[in-house]
Amino acid sequence: MYNTDIPTRAELPTSMQLLRSTLIAIVAAAAILVTIVLPAEYAIDPTGVGRALELTEMGEIKTQLAEEAEQDRLRELQNGTPTAVPGQDQQSSLLERVFAELVIGSASAQELRTDEMSVTLKPGEGAEIKLVMAKGAKANYSWTANGAAVNFDTHGDGGGENISYEKGRGAAEDEGVLEAAFDGNHGWFWRNRTGADVTVTLKTNGAYTDIKRMM
Numbered sequence: 001m002y003n004t005d006i007p008t009r010a011e012l013p014t015s016m017q018l019l020r021s022t023l024i025a026i027v028a029a030a031a032i033l034v035t036i037v038l039p040a041e042y043a044i045d046p047t048g049v050g051r052a053l054e055l056t057e058m059g060e061i062k063t064q065l066a067e068e069a070e071q072d073r074l075r076e077l078q079n080g081t082p083t084a085v086p087g088q089d090q091q092s093s094l095l096e097r098v099f100a101e102l103v104i105g106s107a108s109a110q111e112l113r114t115d116e117m118s119v120t121l122k123p124g125e126g127a128e129i130k131l132v133m134a135k136g137a138k139a140n141y142s143w144t145a146n147g148a149a150v151n152f153d154t155h156g157d158g159g160g161e162n163i164s165y166e167k168g169r170g171a172a173e174d175e176g177v178l179e180a181a182f183d184g185n186h187g188w189f190w191r192n193r194t195g196a197d198v199t200v201t202l203k204t205n206g207a208y209t210d211i212k213r214m215m
Contacts, residue, residue, distance in 0.1 A: 061169045068153060068191060069164070071126075075215070076157060114205040119213065121150070121192035121200065128215045130156075130187030131208035133180035139206030142175035143188065148198040150190045158184015178206075185214070 039050020043059030050056040119127040131139055133156075149172050154165040163181050168174065170193075180186050192198045204211060 064151060064169055064193075065153075065167050068126075068151060068189075069167075072153060072155065072189060076162070079214075112205065112207055114203075115211045116201065116203045117211065117213070118199055118201045119190070121190065121198045123192055123195050123197070126189060126191040126215070127200070127213065128187065128189040129202055129211065129213050130185040131178070131204060131206075132210040132212070133178075133184070133186050133208045135180055135182045137207040138177055138179045139186075139204050139208050140175075140177055141188075141202065141204045141206075142173070143190075143200055143202040144173040145171070145190075146199050146201060148172070148192075148194060148196070150192055150194075150198055150200060152191075153189045154178065154187070155189065156181060156184055156186035158182060185212075187211075187214075 035047055035049040036053075036055060038044040038046075038059075039053075039055040040058050041062065043056055043063050045051050045056045045059075050059070117129055119129065121127055133139065149170045151167075151169045152171055152174065153167045154174075156163045156165070159182060161182050161184065165178065165186075166174075178186055188202065190200050
């Protein structure tokens with residue numbers, strides 16, 4: 001059986017060596033914090049290294065999207081979600097929904113429609129357009145900032161539920177298929193962070209009952 005040799009006092013690190021190693025670790029951690037973590041997470045770049053490594057832009061995007069998400073949340077709390085009043089209309093709507101689910105599906109039950117809307121945003125201004133959709137309904141969409149760029153958030157709300165489909169910063173356009181995760185309002189919020197007016201043009205077609213500008 002082999003027993004590990006106990007190190008002698010001379011082989012152990014001295015207090016000065018331990019202190020020096022600790023100081024080196026602290027300095028290295030501080031350097032990483034200042035040059036990498038702060039620029040990438042909070043867009044704070046006191047040394048300029050983060051911008052040289054393109055980390056500051058990442059932090060700016062995260063900070064901007066977090067601010068806009070908070071603004072969206074506060075706006076939704078202020079607007080509230082309308083509550084349906086019980087009655088004959090509600091019973092009729094329930095029967096129609098059950099029929100649609102059992103026979104042809106809620107998405108197919110909606111009439112297909114095509115729309116185009118434009119909004120002009122002043123510097124710093126935001127706007128929101130949403131489609132009224134049933135769960136599972138799909139709508140093709142395309143929007144363009146007409147040569148400019150905007151920040152955007154594709155999201156939905158209704159019945160106490162909220163969802164974020166996609167977010168972007170400095171985007172000139174976007175297109176795709178929006179599929180409703182639940183019954184409610186689903187659409188886009190844009191904000192103009194440039195120094196000039198920007199006109200956003202939205203084109204949609206698919207299974208939704210209404211299109212409306214929320215703000």
